[in-house]
Amino acid sequence: MIEFIATVLGATLRISTPILLSGLGETLIERAGILNLGIEGTMLLAAFNGFVVAQTTGSLFAGLAAAMLTGVVLGLLMGFLTVTLGLNQHVSGLGITLLASGLALFSFRLLYGGASTPPSLPESFRVIPILSGTPLGPVLSQYGLTYLALLLVPVLSLAITRTTFGLRLRAVGENPEAADMAGINVYRMRYLALIIGGALIGLGGAFLSLAQLGAFTHGIISGRGWVAIAIVIFGNWQPVKVLAGALLFGGLQALQLRLQAEGVPLPYEALLALPYILTIIALAIAGRNASYPAALLKPYRREG
Amino acid sequence: MLGFRLERSPAPLWVRSLIPLIAVAITFLIVSVLILIAGAHPGEAFYELLINPLTRPTARAEILVKATPLLLTGVAVAFAFAGGYYNIGAEGQLYAGAVAAAWAGTQLHEQPALVAIPVMLVCGFAAGMLWALPPAILRIRLGVDEVVTTLLLNSVMLFFVSALLNGPWRDPISNWPQSPTIAASAQFPQLFARTRIHLGFLVAVLALLAFWWIFTRTRFGLELRAAGLGREAARFMGVRVGRVVLIAALISGGIAGLAGVSEVAGTHYHLIDALSPGYGYTAIIIATLGATTAPGVLMATLFLALVDIGILSASRQLNIPVYLGDIIQACLLLVALATLLLNRYSLRRSQP
Numbered sequence: 001m002i003e004f005i006a007t008v009l010g011a012t013l014r015i016s017t018p019i020l021l022s023g024l025g026e027t028l029i030e031r032a033g034i035l036n037l038g039i040e041g042t043m044l045l046a047a048f049n050g051f052v053v054a055q056t057t058g059s060l061f062a063g064l065a066a067a068m069l070t071g072v073v074l075g076l077l078m079g080f081l082t083v084t085l086g087l088n089q090h091v092s093g094l095g096i097t098l099l100a101s102g103l104a105l106f107s108f109r110l111l112y113g114g115a116s117t118p119p120s121l122p123e124s125f126r127v128i129p130i131l132s133g134t135p136l137g138p139v140l141s142q143y144g145l146t147y148l149a150l151l152l153v154p155v156l157s158l159a160i161t162r163t164t165f166g167l168r169l170r171a172v173g174e175n176p177e178a179a180d181m182a183g184i185n186v187y188r189m190r191y192l193a194l195i196i197g198g199a200l201i202g203l204g205g206a207f208l209s210l211a212q213l214g215a216f217t218h219g220i221i222s223g224r225g226w227v228a229i230a231i232v233i234f235g236n237w238q239p240v241k242v243l244a245g246a247l248l249f250g251g252l253q254a255l256q257l258r259l260q261a262e263g264v265p266l267p268y269e270a271l272l273a274l275p276y277i278l279t280i281i282a283l284a285i286a287g288r289n290a291s292y293p294a295a296l297l298k299p300y301r302r303e304g
Numbered sequence: 305m306l307g308f309r310l311e312r313s314p315a316p317l318w319v320r321s322l323i324p325l326i327a328v329a330i331t332f333l334i335v336s337v338l339i340l341i342a343g344a345h346p347g348e349a350f351y352e353l354l355i356n357p358l359t360r361p362t363a364r365a366e367i368l369v370k371a372t373p374l375l376l377t378g379v380a381v382a383f384a385f386a387g388g389y390y391n392i393g394a395e396g397q398l399y400a401g402a403v404a405a406a407w408a409g410t411q412l413h414e415q416p417a418l419v420a421i422p423v424m425l426v427c428g429f430a431a432g433m434l435w436a437l438p439p440a441i442l443r444i445r446l447g448v449d450e451v452v453t454t455l456l457l458n459s460v461m462l463f464f465v466s467a468l469l470n471g472p473w474r475d476p477i478s479n480w481p482q483s484p485t486i487a488a489s490a491q492f493p494q495l496f497a498r499t500r501i502h503l504g505f506l507v508a509v510l511a512l513l514a515f516w517w518i519f520t521r522t523r524f525g526l527e528l529r530a531a532g533l534g535r536e537a538a539r540f541m542g543v544r545v546g547r548v549v550l551i552a553a554l555i556s557g558g559i560a561g562l563a564g565v566s567e568v569a570g571t572h573y574h575l576i577d578a579l580s581p582g583y584g585y586t587a588i589i590i591a592t593l594g595a596t597t598a599p600g601v602l603m604a605t606l607f608l609a610l611v612d613i614g615i616l617s618a619s620r621q622l623n624i625p626v627y628l629g630d631i632i633q634a635c636l637l638l639v640a641l642a643t644l645l646l647n648r649y650s651l652r653r654s655q656p
Contacts, residue, residue: 035451087641090390090451091592094585095638102630109625110342223459230456269467276456280438283448292449 002135008254010138014212016250017146018043018204023228023235023242024152025071025200031160031237032193033173033295037093038078039201040225041100046070046205048104051121051216052111054209060125063210064203071202074100075194083190086299097225105218124214143211145203150243152200157239169193173293176300186300204228230279236286237293249275315646323647324593324603327640334635335628344622352621353614353632363613365499371609372501372570373398373583375508376563378590378601379515380432384556386519386596388532389443389549393436393454394560395584396461400435401428401561403465405568406473406575409486420490424565425507432561433554435461440553444546450553458584465577473575483575492570504566511559516598528552532596560584589637595644608633 022043029036046067054063074096081092112119128147130140160166171179172189180186204224209216231245252275256268314320336346357363377394384391391397404427412420439453469481476484492503519525527548530538535545567579586608593607594600615629 037451037455081638081642085642085645087645090392091588091641092638094392094588095634095641098585098589098630099634099638102627102634106338106342106625106627106631109627226455226459229452233452267467267471269463269470273460273463276460280442280453280456283453284442284446297449 003138004258006135006138008251008258010141011254011257012247012250013139013142013146013150014250015253016246017143017149018207018212019224019228019231019249020149020204020243020246021145021152021207022201022204022225023231023246024149024156024239025197025204026228026232027197027235027237027239027242028156028160028169028193028200029075029197030232030296031169031173031293032190033176033293033298033300034078034082034190034194035089035093035297036075036078036194036197036201037090037229038074038096038100039093039228040221040223041097041104042071042074042198042201043205043208043225044221045074045100045104046202047209047220048108048216050202050206051119051209052107054121055119060121060123060210064206067202067206067210068199069202071198071200071205072195073198075198075201076191078198079191079194082299083187083194086301089297089299108216108218118215118217120213120215121210125211143207145207145211148203153239153243160239170293173295176295176298180300180302186302190300201225201228227275230276234275234279234282245275245279248278320646323643324640327593327636327643330639330643331632331635334639335632338628338631339624342622342624342628344618344624349618349622349624352618353611356617357610357613362499363617365496365501367606367609367613368505369500369502369571370612371605372504372508373563373567373580374586374590374609375602375605376504376511376566377560377583377587378594378605379508379511379598380556380559380563381584381587382591382594382596382598382601383515383528383559384552385591386532387528387549387552388535389440389553389556390451391436391439391454391553391556391560392451392588393439393457393557393584394563394587395580395582396454396458397432397435397557397560398564398567398580398584399461399465400431400557401564402568402575402579403468403564404428404431404561405565406483406486409490409569409573410484412490413487415487415489417489417493420487421492421503421569424490424569425562428561428565429558430561432557432559432564434557435561436553436557440550440557443553444550462577465575469575469577475574481577485574486569490569491573492566500571502566502570504570507562507566511562512598512602515601519598524548524551560587586633589633592637593640 022039026036026039049070050063050067053066054060078092078096081087082089125143127141127143131137132141160169168184168189171184172186176186208220227249231242231249234245235242252271256271259266260268339346339349357367377398380394381391405424408424408427412423435457439450439457442448442453443450473483475482495501495505527543530541530543531545531548538545563583568575572579590601590604590608593604611629611632615626618624619626
């Protein structure tokens with residue numbers, strides 16, 4: 001029983017990692033007043049670019065850098081469309097998802113042809129063994145990126161609530177007119193959020209291709225970006241609660257995988273759909289009191 | 305010194321009427337780079353993409369087959385967008401309609417086509433409406449943003465379809481994850497001999513005409529447009545915005561449901577989980593390119609369907625990955641979105 005719980009907890013942390021990393025990135029971006037629906041495609045292209053660079057250079061860290069750079073570049077594109085040009089955020093974000101996914105799959109086909117087995121890395125990131133041999137081993141032995149993601153939760157939480165950066169970020173997301181009058185450069189703050197957030201979203205994608213799978217496939221992201229959007233809302237735009245949302249999703253998924261492996265018959269799709277339904281219910285309960293960043297979806301135009 | 309400045313006034317009419325062409329030109333410029341990377345000649349690739357399908361009768365027919373679900377989902381999304389309701393859930397609503405059609409289609413073995421087909425259409429429309437209802441209610445009653453809720457419900461619907469196909473609906477004969485084949489009388493008839501164009505295309509054209517008529521000729525259409533332009537102003541004019549948006553959201557879901565019926569009853573004859581390669585998302589491109597008007601939606605649909613068929617021949621002849629089609633669609637969307645700014649701003653030469 002203890003072994004069962006330990007493996008499920010370990011799998012929970014592993015499965016939560018990519019959505020947590022991307023969810024934290026999305027949190028920063030939404031706090032600045034931008035709903036970035038480009039997240040799903042950004043994760044896919046970042047996973048792909050990270051994989052290709054790691055494979056050609058033989059360096060996993062170069063792969064990580066490429067994935068983060070991908071996130072930054074797509075963040076800048078989102079910024080150009082929605083911050084500079086002031087275009088509709090939903091449509092721009094979906095456009096970026098379609099574009100980035102198309103680019104990833106187009107390049108994948110060009111470089112690897114119609115390979116029937118997905119290309120994999122000779123060596124991918126390994127889990128760091130901690131207390132292996134003890135009951136806690138399966139829980140604590142995780143990838144370095146998982147620990148990085150967990151570490152980012154308090155860091156970002158403090159950055160948002162206790163630093164000047166966080167104060168400015170929130171000001172820009174809540175009331176850009178007032179922020180502008182207080183001397184904050186609204187455009188620059190929003191770009192900054194898209195750059196940092198984009199890098200984190202890229203890391204989320206890279207975790208899958210460079211660590212968890214060590215390979216690239218078409219369906220490597222399969223909706224994890226949308227889950228990240230859900231947990232940001234579910235987590236009320238607060239990193240600690242976003243972590244709770246990620247663990248809830250990861251836990252349900254881990255439990256489902258484990259029960260399926262044990263041959264327990266259950267409609268596992270119901271468990272997988274649960275986080276989405278819970279998010280919608282959470283939104284319904286919060287209703288008009290949901291603490292959306294007040295300027296979310298609103299382009300800012302400086303008068304004059 | 306001669307400089308340019310951005311002015312908050314619409315560009316001249318002749319510039320604005322060229323917006324779609326400008327968008328297409330810029331897109332093709334960007335895409336040319338990718339075609340070169342793929343080792344093909346852009347001129348030949350554009351011939352395969354845009355001209356070749358029009359020269360062959362079978363490919364011309366396939367364009368209309370492809371246009372059928374795109375036109376239905378495009379009209380669905382445009383209807384909602386016009387009222388300022390961002391229905392990103394057409395994909396899920398399409399599958400809701402498809403589930404209803406796959407269910408009804410297997411219950412109607414005793415019925416003639418004249419009964420079976422209308423019953424299926426009604427069921428699909430109702431299912432699409434039902435799936436569109438919760439986000440619409442949440443938006444109107446509680447002010448919950450519909451973009452996120454409709455988007456998340458797409459994933460929920462896909463899980464539901466997967467549960468059905470791997471569970472109670474798994475075809476007992478083939479044991480594939482596909483529902484049993486629908487009754488012969490429920491299958492849409494072909495409209496023209498030796499083509500795959502089916503009754504669904506007629507349904508799509510009727511939906512487009514209905515959209516055009518409601519939008520331009522009825523009081524409801526006027527109220528819808530007013531709500532889309534600005535909720536506060538519309539309310540001031542005496543429009544019951546909540547009611548108008550609710551009806552638009554439901555009709556939108558219903559029409560997207562019809563796209564699901566059309567794919568099940570006209571093309572596949574059973575439900576599969578890969579029924580739609582993202583028609584509900586392409587519909588967002590169509591509604592945006594078509595500026596939520598009926599003629600615009602028709603033009604955008606036909607163009608995207610042409611590219612969808614053309615990319616197949618470009619892929620066969622020139623070995624260009626088919627995903628170039630997705631990239632063209634996405635580029636076109638983003639470029640069009642940016643060039644539509646010319647409706648509001650213009651670049652003018654500043655006086656020295």
